[in-house]
Amino acid sequence: MGGGPTGGRPGSGPVLRARGLVREFRGFRAVDGVDLDVAEGSVHALVGPNGAGKTTLFNLLTGFLKPTAGSVLLEGRRELAGRSPEAISRLGVARSFQITSLFAELTPHQHVELALAGPTGLGWRFWRSDRALARFAGRAAELLAQVGLAGHGDVPAGSLSYGRKRALELALALALDPKVLLLDEPTAGMGVEDVDRTIELVRGIRAGRTVVMVEHNMNVVASLADRVTVLQHGKVLIEGPYAEIRHDPRVITAYLGDSDAAR
């Protein structure tokens, strides 16, 4: 294993490779020695009971938390552990947040413009009119339409309904055009229709990308994931294709047993 020095060839080494990741909170190990290989171009689901450490693992992968120990390699060559969230985002690893995390007073349109403007350095131009951001307006409108927010681009994001906020989260992650997209429970709290639309959306955007998603809804996992990693108490319980792990007795007792076992 291990990606070559170029690491860009689809299906070559893992695009993300974590080794021995540990994160302690005052002696409590929320993530406890996780090894994870995410194959390039795959959709990789991360499941596990509440408190298993999924979000903490995401925070370690994206720089929002510094690991107590361990390493994360992007494309086999770049160490991510120790980098800032903004640096990791610039390297092409984007994330969405489990709890909707937006700018209350900006409109969805302005959100997406900001996401698109990031790499251009336009954000530093304090002497220019903010109308300069309008050059991203077309692309922003496209992205908003893609997630079903057409016609809702111009109200303060704080006033959007919950489902629309989740959709905006997705649009923001997409706007960054990342190599690796980490989605933390993208369908949490959505109605069936929105869940279906999100599944279709992820299908549509996975081309040329790698998607890692934390997901409690086993329907979503079954229809999207190539591989599934089951976390429990901060450790990897088992890893494999959904069809294999769903029948594993350990998984059923640890997780599927207490909620979506029927699926």
Next chain:
Amino acid sequence: MIMSRLARSGRGGIALLVIGLLAALVLPWLIYPPVALDIACWALFAAALDLLLGFTGLLSFGHAAFWGGSAYCTGLIALHGGMPFPVAILGGAAFAALLALPIGFLSVRLTGIYFAMVTLAFAQMIYFVANQWRDVTGGENGLQGIPRELFGLDLYDPFFFYYAGLPFVLAGLLAAWRIVRSPFGRVLVSIRDNPARARALGYPVDRYRLLAFVLSAALSGTAGGVFAIGHGFASLDGLYWTTSGQVVMMVILGGIGTLWGGAIGAGVVVQLQDFLATAGFEGIGIVTGSIFIVIVLLFRRGIWGTARHLARRRGLSPAGGSGGGPAGSPGLARAPASPRPAGGPPGATAGERC
């Protein structure tokens, strides 16, 4: 460019701009000219602070360092450099920006009350240095007799100097407005609302905060420089923490995140202080403090913020400077509401989400 932009903000915006400019022009006819100049200087100082407090979400309690630091630097250039006063003021502003670089670098990582404390501590250090370094600063006497010639023009009459200083103030206010309504200003508002999300979008939040801090310091320095030239002296008062406190008070009075509100706050506070002082009143602090508390309790958004809120509710065109609508409660009010956000980015507090 600017006019077309204003045209977009509606007739109300242009009307307010004209009223504001007229008020600035006739002010020394209406009130004692030195007081008029004080109001203009403090108005710019307040706008500069609001750039941080209202649009970046950082409450600096050490801006006296930039106002007072620039006052000394401006004074020294005018006294010893023999430069015309505009050069001295620009030099003072540049000095304030330079001073803000290390102070900002060491403090923008902190937010909320910690940021306020650290900036206060730095400002007190500067005050201490100015007090000790008598050879240069004149210690307790400050710098006296700062000249204000300009190519032989006699500007010693405060009435005339008001019009010499006003262009600096107006240029500073225009710069603050431009910054707030720039792509940079948009990023600042996003950082104010949710720094963790701004990071996830790839924005180096601390560097943005640092630039905002430096720009704010440069504008504060401009204000402090005009003030020093206008009074003909630079004193330790300008560096003392009460100066930092006073400008914070003006911004809160006028309305955080309104940019122009600070000018109203400055007008109210400076006029009131002058009135009480000429009346020979002793406890000026008590009176201004009480009025401050009453206004904050009655009008949470400040004077301008409340007026703007009412105007919007009535469907009139908004005329504020906010990059993204009314700024509710940045700064201290954004202290963590829950000890640990469940599942969100660490460091992002409930108050930063929506």
